[in-house]
Amino acid sequence: MLRRLSLTALLLALTGTAVAGVLPDDRADILYHLYDGGGVEIDGPSILVRKKVGKSISVVGNYYVDMISSASIDVITTASPYTEERKQWSLGMDYLHGNTTMRINYVSSEESDFDAETVSFSVSQDMFGDLTTLTLGYALGDDLVRRSDDPSFERNLDRQTYSIGVTQILTKNLISTLNFETVTDEGFLNNPYRSVRYADLGSALGYSYEPELYPNTRTSNALGLRARYFLPYRAAIEGEYRYFTDTWDIEGHTAALTYIHPWGDFTFTGKFRYHTQTGAHFYSDLFSRSEATNFRGRDKELSALQSYTFKLKAAYEFLNDDGNNWGFIKKAKVTASVDLLHVDYDNFSDLTALAPIGDEPLYQLDADIFQVFFTIWY
Amino acid sequence: MNKRSTGRILLALLVLMGLSACGPIEPWVKPYERDKLADPIMALDGDAVSTAYIQHVYEAREGARGGEGAAGGGCGCN
Numbered sequence: 518m519l520r521r522l523s524l525t526a527l528l529l530a531l532t533g534t535a536v537a538g539v540l541p542d543d544r545a546d547i548l549y550h551l552y553d554g555g556g557v558e559i560d561g562p563s564i565l566v567r568k569k570v571g572k573s574i575s576v577v578g579n580y581y582v583d584m585i586s587s588a589s590i591d592v593i594t595t596a597s598p599y600t601e602e603r604k605q606w607s608l609g610m611d612y613l614h615g616n617t618t619m620r621i622n623y624v625s626s627e628e629s630d631f632d633a634e635t636v637s638f639s640v641s642q643d644m645f646g647d648l649t650t651l652t653l654g655y656a657l658g659d660d661l662v663r664r665s666d667d668p669s670f671e672r673n674l675d676r677q678t679y680s681i682g683v684t685q686i687l688t689k690n691l692i693s694t695l696n697f698e699t700v701t702d703e704g705f706l707n708n709p710y711r712s713v714r715y716a717d718l719g720s721a722l723g724y725s726y727e728p729e730l731y732p733n734t735r736t737s738n739a740l741g742l743r744a745r746y747f748l749p750y751r752a753a754i755e756g757e758y759r760y761f762t763d764t765w766d767i768e769g770h771t772a773a774l775t776y777i778h779p780w781g782d783f784t785f786t787g788k789f790r791y792h793t794q795t796g797a798h799f800y801s802d803l804f805s806r807s808e809a810t811n812f813r814g815r816d817k818e819l820s821a822l823q824s825y826t827f828k829l830k831a832a833y834e835f836l837n838d839d840g841n842n843w844g845f846i847k848k849a850k851v852t853a854s855v856d857l858l859h860v861d862y863d864n865f866s867d868l869t870a871l872a873p874i875g876d877e878p879l880y881q882l883d884a885d886i887f888q889v890f891f892t893i894w895y
Numbered sequence: 896m897n898k899r900s901t902g903r904i905l906l907a908l909l910v911l912m913g914l915s916a917c918g919p920i921e922p923w924v925k926p927y928e929r930d931k932l933a934d935p936i937m938a939l940d941g942d943a944v945s946t947a948y949i950q951h952v953y954e955a956r957e958g959a960r961g962g963e964g965a966a967g968g969g970c971g972c973n
Contacts, residue, residue: 546944552952565944579944646922678961684939689928694939698961739962745939747931761959769959777936784936794958818958852942856949860956886952888945 538616538643538650540575543568544894554858554884556588563890575611579624580604590880591817594868595712595726603628616643630663630709637678647686654680664709672705693744700737707731713815715804716874723874727807729814731799737763753777761794767819769794782835786854788828796821802864803874817880821863830854838894849893856886 544567551560561582569575582605588598609622618641626633637656644651658676682696712726719725741759748754754776761769773790797819799812836849843849859882866877924932931937940946954960 546942548944548948550948563944563948645920647926648922648924680961686924686929686932689924690931692932692937692939696962700961737960739960741962743939743963745937747934747937751934751936753934753936757963759959759962761962763958765958767958769957771959779936792953792957792959797958818956822957824957852945854945856952858952858956882956884956886949888948890942890945892942 538613538618538647540569540573540611540613540618541567541577542894543575544892546890546892548888548890551887552884553887555590555882556593557884558586559583573613575613577607577609577611579607581606590867590869591711596710601628603631616647617641630665631660632663633658633660635659635676639680649686650684652680652682652684654678654682660704662705662709670709672709674702674704674706676700676702687744690747691744693742696739696741698739698741700735700739702735704733706733706735707814708816711814711816713804713813714802714868715807715809717807724803725807727813729816730812731814732765732812735763735765737761737767751779757790765819766798767794767796782833782837784832784834786828786830786832788826788830790824790826790828792822792824794822796864800864802866815865817862817865820865822860822865823863824858824860826856826858828854828856836893845895847894849891852888852890852892854888858882858884858886860884 544565546563546565548563548565549560550563552558561584563579563581565577565579567575567577583601583603585601585603586598587601592598603626605624605626607622607624609620612619620637620639620641622635622637624633624635624637635656635658637654639652639654641650641652643649656676656678658674658678660674660676662672662674664670678698678700680696680698682694684692684694686692707729709728711729713729714724714726716723717725739759739761741757743755743757745753745755755774757771757773757775759769759771761767761771769792771790771792773788775786775788778785797814799810800814800816800819801810802815802820804810804813830852831854832850832852834848834850836843836846838847862880862882865880867880868877870878872878935941950963
């Protein structure tokens with residue numbers, strides 16, 4: 518089961534960054550993605566098409582598929598490997614009026630045991646000679662959680678997202694963006710399949726499992742800053758930082774550094790990203806007894822952890838807008854990237870090691886993430 | 896970040912916006928000086944479909960979400 522879809526942010530991503538005053542370029546992208554790590558393989562396509570209609574409207578549509586084959590550490594210790602498919606589509610519209618751009622979007626996601634719908638609205642305003650763009654956004658999500666082994670099980674999950682962002686041109690070579698986002702969830706937030714581990718002297722292993730139980734609400738705040746600088750030669754460098762906190766006592770810091778270097782018709786990108794977080798207050802790798810606390814979870818993503826990603830990306834523009842007649846196509850490129858992800862968990866044991874209770878090694882995750890996509894502008 | 900911290904940040908943003916409304920601000924980077932900013936390598940999110948995907952992965956593998964300007968999204972795949 519795929520869970521906790523934050524479709525709101527996905528919508529914001531697909532509709533572009535805070536740029537008012539002009540409509541986005543007409544373009545189409547067809548992407549293949551593959552995630553391979555920790556016993557999980559997820560792949561599928563994503564197709565994005567954007568087209569202007571008249572001078573003030575741009576419409577955008579996206580179709581995205583995740584095909585999952587999972588034998589993750591969670592699954593092999595408490596359940597059976599499974600396959601799953603998630604299909605998602607979205608439709609949106611940008612309306613430009615003077616220096617103001619208004620966007621509305623709808624996204625729907627379906628899988629065998631989880632449905633999600635989100636509607637979002639945002640408005641961007643260019644100010645101060647187009648040096649500043651202010652964006653306000655709101656989104657409302659409505660999810661339905663089910664169990665594949667229990668047709669009578671249905672739980673709701675509602676989500677609201679409030680965001681404010683400022684994109685600022687600081688100098689001839691430097692642009693930055695500051696974004697603040699609050700997300701509130703209310704409803705069934707835990708995974709209906711996942712279990713927590715508790716000490717049980719009556720068990721041969723020394724521990725047993727019981728269903729996890731999360732609070733019914735969560736509110737998170739995230740403040741992110743990005744700045745990109747054009748170097749003295751034709752290349753760019755970008756720094757990012759994000760501070761995150763929520764009512765589950767997760768506090769996170771994320772930082773990244775990116776270098777972009779064009780060379781002829783190629784553009785090469787290298788990026789390093791680091792993330793660290795504390796664990797949720799109701800998380801434990803091993804509870805002292807059954808129902809030891811009011812809320813309990815053993816989702817490794819809620820553990821204290823550090824993640825490291827190294828990315829390499831290359832893009833090749835094989836059609837240019839240089840006077841050649843390529844029909845309706847103005848230019849085209851192909852892009853390939855690989856992200857190498859490593860996660861160290863501070864408080865999540867690898868139970869497959871079959872070590873004595875309390876002596877299990879900490880789990881580590883390594884994943885390779887591949888993307889290949891074609892883009893045409895028309 | 897508690898509610899008080901959130902309030903302070905919002906207040907600071909409002910004060911900044913209020914101050915900037917006190918008088919006309921001359922653009923200190925003229926339109927004809929923005930050629931480097933218009934270079935595709937300076938686009939903060941040049942490939943939305945790719946950014947959306949990778950943020951989806953991060954949100955599935957980490958406990959944090961949002962605030963990154965262009966993207967987010969994710970699932971908590973088991």
